[in-house]
Amino acid sequence: MGTDTAEGPWTGAAGSGDLDGLARDLALTVLIHGPLSRRELADRLGVSAPTLTRLSAPLVERGLLVPADEPVVGRLGRPARPLDIAAGAHSFIGVKLAGDTLHAVRTNLRAEIQAAAEAPLPSQDPADVVEAIRTLLPRLGDVDRVSGLGLSLGGSTPDHRLVTRAPFLHWTDVPLADLATQTLGLPTVIENDLVALTVAEQWFGDGRDVDSFAILTIGAGVGYGLVTHRRLVTSPDAGVGLVGHFPVDPDGPWCADGHRGCADTMLSITGVTAQAALALRRDVTYDEVMQLARAGDPAARAIVHASGLALGRLVAAVANLTMCERIFLSGEGIDLAVVARDAVLEGVQRDRDPNAAPVDLVIQPHDADLWARGAASVAIQQFVLSRDS
Ligand SMILES: [Zn+2]
Numbered sequence: 001m002g003t004d005t006a007e008g009p010w011t012g013a014a015g016s017g018d019l020d021g022l023a024r025d026l027a028l029t030v031l032i033h034g035p036l037s038r039r040e041l042a043d044r045l046g047v048s049a050p051t052l053t054r055l056s057a058p059l060v061e062r063g064l065l066v067p068a069d070e071p072v073v074g075r076l077g078r079p080a081r082p083l084d085i086a087a088g089a090h091s092f093i094g095v096k097l098a099g100d101t102l103h104a105v106r107t108n109l110r111a112e113i114q115a116a117a118e119a120p121l122p123s124q125d126p127a128d129v130v131e132a133i134r135t136l137l138p139r140l141g142d143v144d145r146v147s148g149l150g151l152s153l154g155g156s157t158p159d160h161r162l163v164t165r166a167p168f169l170h171w172t173d174v175p176l177a178d179l180a181t182q183t184l185g186l187p188t189v190i191e192n193d194l195v196a197l198t199v200a201e202q203w204f205g206d207g208r209d210v211d212s213f214a215i216l217t218i219g220a221g222v223g224y225g226l227v228t229h230r231r232l233v234t235s236p237d238a239g240v241g242l243v244g245h246f247p248v249d250p251d252g253p254w255c256a257d258g259h260r261g262c263a264d265t266m267l268s269i270t271g272v273t274a275q276a277a278l279a280l281r282r283d284v285t286y287d288e289v290m291q292l293a294r295a296g297d298p299a300a301r302a303i304v305h306a307s308g309l310a311l312g313r314l315v316a317a318v319a320n321l322t323m324c325e326r327i328f329l330s331g332e333g334i335d336l337a338v339v340a341r342d343a344v345l346e347g348v349q350r351d352r353d354p355n356a357a358p359v360d361l362v363i364q365p366h367d368a369d370l371w372a373r374g375a376a377s378v379a380i381q382q383f384v385l386s387r388d389s
Contacts, residue, residue: 312347
């Protein structure tokens with residue numbers, strides 16, 4: 001595991017980093033925190049006013065930065081027009097690929113969702129998948145000004161072009177970016193879905209204002225993303241089940257790789273549902289398990305309580321080992337953290353030194369658009385960091 005090697009405080013998995021360091025920092029500061037007055041920008045970047053003018057001029061000329069509509073009162077009482085990003089001048093498409101569906105959004109430069117659509121995948125053949133995206137695009141409205149496409153999936157893509165493995169799609173070494181660019185005519189970047197979600201949180205979400213945060217997602221598996229010192233921590237192993245095998249309950253069931261009580265068996269939708277099916281001796285859905293636990297069914301309640309405790313212990317482990325400021329819990333199985341909230345907090349407390357700061361835990365309601373927005377965020381990142389855009 002290592003941090004991204006690009007220079008400057010803002011880095012991302014897919015960043016090619018073509019802009020000079022300071023110009024890039026300026027563009028990103030306005031994108032993430034703007035609109036900001038020139039004085040405030042100069043202060044934040046630690047540069048003089050003339051240097052700021054020199055740095056901003058080409059970005060204004062390129063149409064990336066614009067003077068904001070609303071003047072703000074400057075330090076000397078004079079109205080000043082702050083710099084803002086030209087958010088509406090560019091559109092981006094983000095597509096999250098799951099095993100049987102694709103979910104797409106169109107966003108502006110600030111990753112604000114303008115349109116969303118989803119469609120079933122006709123097959124898992126890469127050419128069919130790209131064709132399904134092509135068919136879906138008109139449903140996202142005005143796609144004439146699209147500046148980039150981001151595709152995310154549960155899998156590994158070390159160079160952001162070739163998908164080396166994607167178990168849900170049964171893919172090995174699929175040149176997905178080349179296929180998509182040929183068919184769609186758009187600059188395309190590929191990213192692991194968890195990394196993409198983390199980028200969206202770092203650039204456009206509640207991770208903007210902290211130096212370090214982690215995301216844990218509960219879904220078909222358990223996912224984990226980390227930003228530390230404002231850098232995304234990533235690795236060619238992103239997409240391999242790393243945190244999924246973290247031990248969280250010595251008495252839990254076994255996973256396919258022979259671990260007892262690892263995060264996947266205790267926390268994933270599949271793991272929780274399988275335990276409930278065994279106890280109730282019938283097929284159940286995840287939603288039903290949660291409803292039964294709410295209603296006081298003894299088996300469902302015991303299983304959900306144990307999973308909540310295990311989730312709390314995983315949260316505590318992340319907080320203790322990474323010393324991050326905030327932890328987000330997210331994903332389609334997030335109901336576990338809501339139904340078993342007390343158990344989660346108990347699990348955190350159990351493994352946390354009483355003198356340590358309380359964990360800043362944020363439970364995010366599930367929103368399928370967020371994953372596609374993550375993919376769009378990676379395309380935005382690529383666009384902003386590239387001089388040629
Ligand atoms: Zn395991």
